[in-house]
Amino acid sequence: MIEIYPANERYHADHGWLKSYFSFSFAEYFDPSNMNFGPLRVLNDDVVKPLRGFGAHPHQEMEIVSIVLSGYLQHEDSLGNKAVTTLGGVQRMSAGTGIIHSEVNPSATEDVNFLQLWFLPEKSGLTPSYEQTNFDIAKLKNQLLPVVTKNPDSEQIAHIHQDLTIYLSDLEADKEIEFTQEEGRRIFLFVIEGRLVINGETILNKRDSARITQLHKLTLSTDSSSRFMLIDLP
Incomplete structure (x- = not known):
């Protein structure tokens, strides 16, 4: 949902x-x-x-x-x-x-x-x-870059006392990102700039957000460009 x-x-x-x-x-x-x-x-x-x-x-x-x-x-x-x-x-x-x-x-x-x-x-x-x-801003390009997580494996990722990960991404036009998490978890999406399309049909514009449950696989795309935040939550 x-x-x-x-x-x-x-x-x-x-x-x-x-x-x-x-x-x-x-x-x-x-x-x-x-x-x-x-x-x-x-x-x-x-x-x-x-x-x-x-x-x-x-x-x-x-x-x-x-x-x-x-x-x-x-x-x-x-x-x-x-x-x-x-x-x-x-x-x-x-x-x-x-x-x-x-x-x-x-x-x-x-x-x-x-x-x-x-x-x-x-x-x-x-x-x-x-x-x-x-974190290296250039590494946001067309991928989900973890910037906060429970068990960081890099000095560029902050540690948090909760079972979650915050990702940032800069997605270019006509590119796609696939995201998969364990079943039963939650996804929070927040568009910082631009426009984001979820699974080819649900559109988020600048500063819109989405709360996602019962879906553990997403395809994220854009027809222009998008900077966004994705949070993988329990």
Whole structure:
């Protein structure tokens, strides 16, 4: 089953310094029928103005991933970590038993656009941790590149405490990608740019998403070009 969630039906919050689109119930947007998709609890598409951001605030019992689409994102936390990420970078934070962090746009001139994803961890009481990884953007071309997973085999892939994998891809016109997972799992698709076709018939446009169950094989194609994210979920 493929459930489509059009971009223009996402909840939109505009705070001036922050423009955000929520894919799931979050903050002032409460929808008990849209709380999660498996362990995926939050997907916020955020744009933050220069020199603004989220000040120091606490988190517990959550795996938080930030993927920068444009601009720069600066992270600081109570463990002493500080890092700046741009396109090609991923931030992963395990809040575990408790951590305080901030996320701000350090640029004086450029907005930052990033995807913030929250996942329920596979177990509670984890020791808080943070890592920043970088992937080769060229390797996105016409393939699914893992950037976050439970058991990474490369320093370019972030580790997460949940049985999932986040893939990114740049698909060219008239190319196809085949994806297969174990039966009984879930697939979440999110189109970052362009247009994506699922199994030759279901069309997703920019910022549309799809929640897929009971289908463990997909053929992904495009008639123009597409940058997208695929998450393999339990």
